[in-house]
Amino acid sequence: MSETKSRMMRVFSFGTMTRNGSYSSLQGMSNLATSAPITATDLKQKEKLVVENGREGGPSFTQMISFVLVLLASTPVIFGIAQRAVGVNIESNDLSMHSKDSHSICEWGDESCIMGKELFERHMALSRITEDPGIINRPYLSVASAHAARQVQAWMEDAGMTSSINIVGNVVGRYEADPSTSNPKTIVLGSHFDSVNDAGKFDGVYGVLAAISVVKVLKQRGQRLPFAVEVAAFDDEEGNSSFGTTNTGAKAFMGEYSTKEAAEQLLEQYAGLEDAFRKQQINYGLDSKRSGIVQGLMKSAGGSLDDVAAFVELHIEQGPILEAEGRPIGIVDAINGQTRMQVRYFGESGHAGTVPMTMRKDALGASAEAVSEIERIGNSNDGLVATVGTLNIVHASSNVVPGEVMFTVDVRAPTDEVRLDAVNRIVEYLESVRDRRGLELQITKTHEAPAVPMNPEIRGALATAISEEGLEDSPDSVRILSSGAGHDAMIVGNKIPSAMLFLRCAGGISHNPAEWLSPHDATVGARVVLKYLENLKAV
Amino acid sequence: MSETKSRMMRVFSFGTMTRNGSYSSLQGMSNLATSAPITATDLKQKEKLVVENGREGGPSFTQMISFVLVLLASTPVIFGIAQRAVGVNIESNDLSMHSKDSHSICEWGDESCIMGKELFERHMALSRITEDPGIINRPYLSVASAHAARQVQAWMEDAGMTSSINIVGNVVGRYEADPSTSNPKTIVLGSHFDSVNDAGKFDGVYGVLAAISVVKVLKQRGQRLPFAVEVAAFDDEEGNSSFGTTNTGAKAFMGEYSTKEAAEQLLEQYAGLEDAFRKQQINYGLDSKRSGIVQGLMKSAGGSLDDVAAFVELHIEQGPILEAEGRPIGIVDAINGQTRMQVRYFGESGHAGTVPMTMRKDALGASAEAVSEIERIGNSNDGLVATVGTLNIVHASSNVVPGEVMFTVDVRAPTDEVRLDAVNRIVEYLESVRDRRGLELQITKTHEAPAVPMNPEIRGALATAISEEGLEDSPDSVRILSSGAGHDAMIVGNKIPSAMLFLRCAGGISHNPAEWLSPHDATVGARVVLKYLENLKAV
Ligand SMILES: [Zn+2]
Ligand SMILES: [Zn+2]
DSSP states (O other): HHHHHHHHHHHSOOOSSSSSSOOOGGGGGGGOOOOOOOOHHHHHHHHHHHHHHOOOOOOHHHHHHHHHHHHHHTOOHHHHHHHHHTTTOOOOOGGGGGGGTTTGGGGGOOHIIIIIIIHHHHHHHHHHHSSSTTTTTOOTTOOHHHHHHHHHHHHHHHHEEEEEOOOOTOEEEEEEOOTSSSOOEEEEEEOOOOOOOOOSOOOTHHHHHHHHHHHHHHHHHHHSSSSSEEEEESSOOOOOOOSSOHHHHHHTTTTTTOSHHHHHHHHHSSSHHHHHHHHHHHHHTOOOHHHHHHHHHHHHHHOOOTTTEEEEEEOOOOHHHHHHHHSSSEEEEEEEEEEEEEEEEBOOOOOOTTSOGGBBBBBHHHHHHHHHHHHHHHTTTTTTTTOOOOETTTTTTEEEEOOOEEEEEEEEEEEEHHHHHHHHHHHHHHHHHHHHHTTEEEEEEEEEEEEEEEEHHHHHHHHHHHHHHHTTGGGSOOOOOEESSHHHHHHHHHTOOOEEEEEEEGGGGSSSSSSSOOOOHHHHHHHHHHHHHOOOOOO | OOOHHHHHHHOOOOOOOOOSSSOOOTTOOGGGGGOOOOOOOHHHHHHHHHHHOOOOOOOOOHHHHHHHHHHHHTOOOHHHHHHHHHOOOOOOOGGGGGGGGGGGGTTTHHHIIIIIIIHHHHHHHHHHHSSSSSSSOOTTTHHHHHHHHHHHHHHHHTTTEEEOOOOOOOOEEEEEETTTSSSEEEEEEEOOOOOHHHHHHOOTTTHHHHHHHHHHHHHHHHHHOEEEEEEESSSSSOOOOOOOOSSSHHHHHTTTTHHHHHHHHHHHTTTTHHHHHHHHHHHTTTOSHHHHHHHHHHHHHOOTTEEEEEEEEEEESSHHHHHTTTTTTTEEEEEEEEEEEEEEEEOOEEEESSSSSGGOOOOHHHHHHHHHHHHHHHHSTTOEEEOOOOOTTHHHHHHEOOOEEEEEEEEEEHHHHHHHHHHHHHHHHHHEEEEEEEEEEEEEEEEEEEEEEEHHHHHHHHHHHHHHHHHSSSGGGSSSSEEOOOHHHHHHHTTEEEEEEOOOOGGOOOSSSTTTOOOOHHHHHHHHHHHHHHHOOOO
């Protein structure tokens, strides 16, 4: 039993905490690690251990296995066996990455390897950590999510960072400043590591892994900067879960749940969330009572953010512009504001053969006019986009004139002025169609988010780095893009000076297995961030 | 057992056959009827009898009960009990209608009663014969359908007709010509008695019941005409079944299955149909081997149609024109031809936030343009209608630019020339949108039916009758409409001079519980047909 216990602690042995509340009760046990090989019989014993520790409402068998997986994450020999038990497919030649010796796959160990071959291969390795074999799917608070968090944490440690995982699933690593710096500030790099269902290999993950590779280069050099560097791997950016939450990781990082009231409100607002946190707490052997969960949420905030000077997020573009223009990298000027609406036209259904055209109140005819006008309005201003993504005819039949149609409208623009003007024009048009055709109209605004402008000073410094790396002729010629999608930088950027770099991705395709960032372009992003950090004298 | 048997035969005791192949093996047993009351215990015995007669693959319990119901259709006392057993709700004050004494509800017995109060109340009674309590649903070859057929047959007998039911479900009654006429011709009146799911009370049924009421008036008068009158109640006009058949009744009447090859082909083409026929045969105690079913189908044809001079169908308009113009009745000039197409646009899906408007290949944008143009083309010619009734975005999401859209197009017109011209213009436009937007396009014609013009001579005679009944100033002022929906007259009209009368219905609503034909207008249709028959000297 003692050997089992010692191994159980092995995984919680990483470093000490700085910002984000981790499982501090387990700290100080790092010296219990063992290197003895584990057999399948041992695995069975471990399952038993976890089951015995289970409580009413505790974890499922799969979650138990997941815990065992996590326990064994640094033990390559047994890892393959455990993975097969939950259908995770990680090929044997990736196993070495799961140990703290993962840099051994990169024998020559130079900087281009770390920010190139190794960085790219880590994407492939992480892509195999999934809930559903055959596709990439890492929902929030899933087994795969916990597993991926542990993998990310191992890589942070490998890069010379101290690290922690907190209850919301964020993994934060810290690379300390040059000790000669008094009151050093902190630069935070990062993105998210959760994924949509049937995802690609780069969305979010790239910003985490590239940041880790940048820090690893600093460590290899033995170089300390006049500021600390943290890498934040946020969970739940995509909102891929049954809870209905989104951006939980970034929100927690920004202290949104740092009061008891806010933490309790979060649990009350989203059904199933408390239970999922509880199971995760049990997996980690922590206090799973509500008070324990609330405490964990409060600690998930980093406390004061006063020392944080900047947040920089690397992310694939998820759009086609950079590729179309032959550029590997661009700078985001703003994360677009967004208005989402649900529109319903109510007309009169009728027989497609017997109701004359002149006597119809065709809700689809009205909607078709609206779709065309929304497209025209979207085209009327650079950077503005307007999309009808869903359209449903209620009780549709090929021989029935549509009596009711509902569709969604999604409007995004880099400035709120442009967006709100477009929304007004769309609403006016919808009403004019209603009046002209004698229908009923219902418009529901389902979401409204203001644009989040990125910090001009950081943008300037990033433009200089891009130019110095020879990727553009001058800082002024760097491509400026707005971000049509939401990102962690949208949450962080509300309080902390933030910037985003976009990397070219093939065909602009994202949220899709075909998502592709070339190894070359993956390296480009890391090089630019490294150059940016090197250029910073003090912050 | 002998009493049971004699009662079992009671229901098959009606008349002798003329045109449509009936269950002739049961003819000649009409003298076995008994009038002794039946108790619930008797009912149990009958169930037992039927169960004992069951074979492998035989009828379900519900179907057995249905058979018993059919057996008891002329025995009001037990009828309510049996109905409750299968959830059919017929109120006790309608029970008298199910006996051959149903005219007793109409105490004064004059013609306005027969074609008025009684006609209307029979609609209410038939509406309660349904597969699904609470709504009207008489699918093809269902228990409710068999029950309704027996009820219609009883009313035919009540009107002085001989009658029969054949395997496809058609009920045909015949009122013989004046015996002094040599080689009398036949005028066929009728429509269908099946219904769509969640139907109204008048679609189809009206044409059957009004025709029966006209014949009943002739019988009350003791009047014979210089031609025979048949009332055809067709089954399966609506195609409401899992088999995929439609118009089976009218097609059988026209001899479409009168050869062994055609009968066997029908059974092979539609999955489940043979089994449904078999169960019906068992219910009726007939030969349920395939050869027996094929024989039944061959007999369902009326043999030579040479003696049939005309087919006249009364039907609710199912459209809003007559009501809008304040007219109770109109004459159909043609049953519109129809083209149905399925259209698919293939563009490129993309993120609604990140793909600029100018780089999109939005399949919904293309489809919206198409829907608007199809509506304009529909409006370009009187009588032409063009409808997009279904439209589906493949993998729709509010934040994804639609990459693939499919929609249906339904084009109908009273002449083939107008329809085909509209179809050509639609296809040309679809292609121009494809080319302009750089999409892929797939057009599949799924259905094509030519227009069926109604017979001008019968139309003229009906216009005269309408005018003589004081419903229009002159024959020339009668409203002429085209029929946008298909009807039995579309099948019959291919070979036999045919005509249709449309009756005003509320709001043009049909295929809906709200379907409404006023008692006044129901009478109008019967009066016009009676006048038409009276005016015919010889045919
Ligand atoms: Zn992302
Ligand atoms: Zn009908």
